[in-house]
Amino acid sequence: MPTDASLPLRHIAVIMDGNGRWAEKRGLPRSEGHRAGAEAVRGLIAECRKLGLEYLTLYAFSRENWGRPMEEVRLLFDLLARFLGSELAELQRQDIRLQALGDLGGLPFASRTALTHSIAKTKNNASMVLNLALNYSGRHEIASACRRLMAEGLSPEEVTPEKLSEYLFTAGQPDPDLVIRTSGEQRISNFLLFQCAYSEFYFTDTLWPDFTPEELHLAMADYTGRSRRFGKTGDCS
Ligand code: IPE
Ligand code: IPE
Ligand code: MG
Secondary structure, eight states, X not given: OBSSTTOBOOEEEEEOOOHHHHHHHTTOOHHHXXXXXXXXXXHHHHHHHXXXXXXXXXXXXXXXXXXXOHHHHHHHHXXXXXXXXXXXXXXXXXXXXXXXXXXXXXXXXXXXXXXHHHHHHTTTOOSEEEEEEEEEOHHHHHHHHHHHHHHTTOOGGGOOHHHHHTTSTTTTSOOOSEEEEOXXXXXXXXXXXXXXXXXXXXXXXXXXXXXXXXXXXXXXXXHHTOOOOTTSOTTOO
């Protein structure tokens, strides 16, 4: 999706934050925030697909999120299983390929089954890749890539950034061009630590359930005005 001739936008990653505060502001339980958040996800996927984005990555559950009350964790995975069940037909219709980033073995059975089913069913779709980061930790991703490199007996000289990236969950995908985080927090929270080396960041105070397609367009317009130098001077092409 070229935003202009010089600034391509192929991959957007989103740290969807603020569901709990959205609910609390309305005097509702946090669960209602997560439900409303799932609606916002639906809208974002459809808009990105419409715009011709190639890769959309959504941070849905971090490894650290297991530290939340068990009831909230259970609700999040129930919502995920339901979301996947209701959205599979839509993913097929929109020709979207679903992939997961994270240690899926750690997910509850029902959501893991729904996830692997949707991943298998959509594997030949080619118009957009939707990555769901689940039980995801950037540090663990890098550590486990190193473990696998070592297990395969690579020599120290063979361990390059390019090689390492082949062992990440995002192997073969372009790095995120733009990372959006909602809810006013300005941190990365263990998300795509390796892949975000030169990503542009966009922070908004909008809480995730209020993140509409219009908000996406604001983020994209902001991105379009950036100067990405990748360590060079502005004069280098
Ligand atoms: C994001 O919203 C959803 C997940 C992290 C699963 P939060 O649940 O973190 O909402 P706040 O930050 O408490 O408002
Ligand atoms: C980041 O949000 C994780 C997801 C959006 C899934 P958190 O709400 O867990 O992040 P912190 O704890 O505020 O950094
Ligand atoms: Mg949060």
